[in-house]
Amino acid sequence: MPQIDQVLVSYASQIGALLVVLAIIYFGIARAILPKVQGTVDARAKRITDDVAAADAAHEKADEIEETYRTQMNEARANANSVTVEAKTQASADTEKRLAAADEKLDAKLAEAEASLAKSRAAALAEIESVAVEAARDIVARISGRDVTAAEAEAAVKAEMAHG
Numbered sequence: 001m002p003q004i005d006q007v008l009v010s011y012a013s014q015i016g017a018l019l020v021v022l023a024i025i026y027f028g029i030a031r032a033i034l035p036k037v038q039g040t041v042d043a044r045a046k047r048i049t050d051d052v053a054a055a056d057a058a059h060e061k062a063d064e065i066e067e068t069y070r071t072q073m074n075e076a077r078a079n080a081n082s083v084t085v086e087a088k089t090q091a092s093a094d095t096e097k098r099l100a101a102a103d104e105k106l107d108a109k110l111a112e113a114e115a116s117l118a119k120s121r122a123a124a125l126a127e128i129e130s131v132a133v134e135a136a137r138d139i140v141a142r143i144s145g146r147d148v149t150a151a152e153a154e155a156a157v158k159a160e161m162a163h164g
Helices: 002-144 150-163
Strands: none
Touching: 002 150
């Protein structure tokens, strides 16, 4: 069939031209556009790698900062504890000094009060003794009608006071 032969000849030239055009497009794309696309892909991969490396470095730096922070906080706590202990010790020493001074003052006042009390007691006993002597003389004079000397009455009162 001649029509089929004709189709093969006319299509054969078109298929050849198509293959030439496709080859030009393929090699044109491979030579011109592909390096640009590959450059973009490589640049993006490099940027991603650099960003990951920067993130790792930042993470390491953050870990170092955190470790430094923890160390400083531990040192600050230890320092604060030692300052607190020192303040407590100082306050305790100051309190002890104040208590000792107060005890000394109270002891002095107590000794003074005891001395005053002893003096007052001695004066009161002397006065009671003189009143007892006078009362004994008056009682003896009223009951027996006899007059007792002050020395006799005083000796009798002292003897009775010595027995309690």
